[in-house]
Amino acid sequence: MIYLSQLILNPASRMVQNELHNPYQMHRTLMRGFNGRRETANVLYRLDVHPYSGMLALLVQSTEEPDWQPLTQTGQGKYLLAPPTCKAIDPPLQNGQILQFRLVANPSVKREGKRHALYKEEEQRRWLETKGIGCPEKKRPPLGFRVLEMDVQKPRKRYSTKGKLKMIIYTVQYDGRLQITDVTKFQKALQKGIGPAKAFGCGLLSIAPG
Incomplete structure (x- = not known):
């Protein structure tokens, strides 16, 4: 079972404005809905910005049901513009099934203990393809899918801080179709x-x- 929540953020909120420039702080705010249990709840999130209205929609996925009560104050200056929504889903999946997909990811490789971003589109495409089918030579297990087609958006540079550590995260949005293997x-x-x-x-x- 997977829980999908949608939080409509208030762009007038100073807290939201700060978190737009520091995604790790946004992550910490979201963890209030899970009492800090990111690992056991498998919390994932993505911020989608509507191309025309500029609406900030935060999509949160988890394997435990969240409690958004700490964030439910809405209105002028508050974190949310509207009450959060949450639904439990269990999509019927099977081998050979074709699906449309969207993924915002950090395509990168680890060398000598440090993570290095992949800047070339060809490398970014190969990264996702390898994630799906695996790479035995590099001991990378497959994730059970094959990419049929994909569009790759230009990487975005995002800055964030974690404690005293300042970081630069390069993100890429993938849209396309895949087949479950x-x-x-x-x-x-x-x-x-x-x-x-x-x-x-x-x-x-x-x-x-799909």
């Missing part, structure tokens, strides 16, 4: 997310009938 592994990828930087708004895989 191993439904058990794919379901785990849905719940756990894809790639690093999950506390910074990356990794949430959204799917729809």
Whole structure:
């Protein structure tokens, strides 16, 4: 079972304005709905900005039901513009099924203990394709899907802080179609997310009938 919540953020809120420039702080705010249990609740989130209205819609996915009571004050200057919504879903999935998908991710590789962003579109495409089918030579297990087609948006540079540590996170939005090759592994990828930087708004895989 997966829980999907939508929070409409108030752009007039000073707290929201600060978090738009510090996604890790947004992550900390969201954890109020789970008493800090990100690992057990498998909390993933993505901020979608409406291209015309500029509405800030925060999509939050978890395997535990959230309690958004700490964030439910709405109105002028408050964190939310409207009461949050939450629904439990259990999408019927099977091998061979074709789905549309959206993923905001941090395509990167680790070298000598440090993570390095992938800047070239070809590398970003290969990163996601490899996530799906795996790479035995590098001991990277498959996540149970094959990418059929994808559009890759230009990377965005995001700044954030974690304690005294200042970080730069490069994010890429993928939109396309995929085919499930191993439904058990794919379901785990849905719940756990894809790639690093999950506390910074990356990794949430959204799917729809293809």
